[in-house]
Amino acid sequence: MTPAIATVTLVVDGRPVAVEAGLSVAAALARAGDGITRTSVSGMARAPLCGMGVCQECRVDIDGRRMLACQTTCRDGMAVTTGLPRPARQSHHLPGTTP
Numbered sequence: 001m002t003p004a005i006a007t008v009t010l011v012v013d014g015r016p017v018a019v020e021a022g023l024s025v026a027a028a029l030a031r032a033g034d035g036i037t038r039t040s041v042s043g044m045a046r047a048p049l050c051g052m053g054v055c056q057e058c059r060v061d062i063d064g065r066r067m068l069a070c071q072t073t074c075r076d077g078m079a080v081t082t083g084l085p086r087p088a089r090q091s092h093h094l095p096g097t098t099p
């Protein structure tokens with residue numbers, strides 16, 4: 001018999017997301033959708049790049065504090081707020097591609 005995988009549920013932009021325990025918030029965002037964390041000053045969608053705390057592209061608000069998603073392990077009940085407006089998140093696509 002395969003052991004059950006422990007999960008945690010966090011809330012991303014008001015939406016509950018269940019992921020495996022031990023996952024980073026950046027991985028949870030990718031697993032739950034498009035992985036977008038914020039927008040640049042010009043309004044372009046940004047996502048984790050380095051995965052090791054250097055580029056700062058994964059900044060999100062976690063329980064009201066600005067943190068790096070790639071350096072933060074998911075906890076049950078954690079509230080994650082990205083900087084991407086909901087309509088932009090729903091229509092996100094890479095430049096040069098069709099949605």
Ligand code: FES
Pocket residue numbers: 047048049050051052053054055056057058059068069070071
């Ligand atoms: S992905 Fe580069 S700092 Fe988190």
